[in-house]
Amino acid sequence: MIKRTPLYETHVKYNGKIVDFAGWELPIQYQGIKEEHEAVREDAGIFDVSHMGEIFVEGKDSEKFVDYLVTNDVTALVDNQVLYSPMCNEAGGVVDDLLVYRYNKEKYLLVVNAGNIDKDFNWMSSQADNFDVKLRNESDAYGDVALQGPKAQEILQQLTSFTLQEIKFFYFSEEVMIGEYPCIVSRTGYTGEDGFEIYVKAEDTAGLFELIYKAGKKFNLQLAGLGARDTLRFEAGLPLYGNELGDTVSPLESSLGFFVKLDRNDFIGKDVLVKQKAEGLSRKLVGFELIGKGIARHGYEVCSEDGKVIGEVTTGYQLPGTKKSVGVALVDIEYKSLETQIFVKLRNKLIEAKVAKKSFYNKKYKK
DSSP: OOEEOTTHHHHHHTTOEEEEETTEEEEEESSOHHHHHHHHHHSEEEEEOTTSEEEEEESTTHHHHHHHHBSSOGGGOOTTBEEEEEEEOTTSOEEEEEEEEEEETTEEEEEEOGGGHHHHHHHHHHTOTTSOOEEEEOGGGEEEEEEESTTHHHHHHTTOSSOGGGSOTTBEEEEEEETTEEEEEESOOSSSBSEEEEEEEGGGHHHHHHHHHHHHGGGTEEEOOHHHHHHHHHHTTOOOBTTTBBTTBOTTTTTOGGGOOOSSSOOTTHHHHHHHHHHOOSEEEEEEEESSSSOOOTTOEEEOTTSOEEEEEEEEEEOTTSOOEEEEEEEEGGGOSTTOEEEEEETTEEEEEEEEOSOOSOOBOOO
């Protein structure tokens, strides 16, 4: 059954073009993807991300358990810090990529992808037998609004007495009043810009969204949909589960080695990843730029000059505001070097491309 976030009526009110995304009815765009993309880069955009999942882990062994679940080092976190990490299966494939919010050693919030909520909760529960922890799936209890862009802090600061400057990049506060609404506010996002993700009770989400949107109008705050969210994250080199990440692709193959700490305590999939690193990878995620005409799309074959299939496009776009046709692909390891010639198969025709950096934009996070 298709689901709706607490902001569904708000999207309809503002003429959002509604699509089915991972089983949720969400706006793909309002004014247009290009306009919304540029607004986030230049001023600010507001997104509904209430479809994301919130899973709480509490109990004596919370730190140990979450550290075992994910590839990154949870023990390095201090209270109110956020961590990005893949979560692997025993074969080293990625079950999901998620954000770990540390309240304290005995309480964590795991924010997971919308299409994976039930899968993730079941997976986590199946791994919890030997730990003194309690898991709660609170996804339906929360709404989540993302305010992203260089003017995000200026807009939100009008609505709270909390000094937002105190929330550093990848930290959060659970005690922020925005207008009349108690919120969890983190300095995180999925666009490559400074900004916040704001968690609020589901029943307060529409009121909070309207409050921020009205306060931001004088700063040229724009409503933004899933389309701009995807072009922004892609341009900034951020992966999307189901495209760059999946159950049969390891985080090392997805170029997420920075978030895989092999020199620490045991975690699920560690043995396979240690072996993969020691023996060398057989494939790798790379960026590319088309030299010939066309736009590469997810699932298109990547080939060598003689037509041999060497990989697959995971994401492809013509970047908003440019004529550049670029993409990301998972290819055989011998084609990973920058400037290597590859070909993308578009309508049975091989279009020349060259391997490039995966990030097509310099991130502007506030450290």
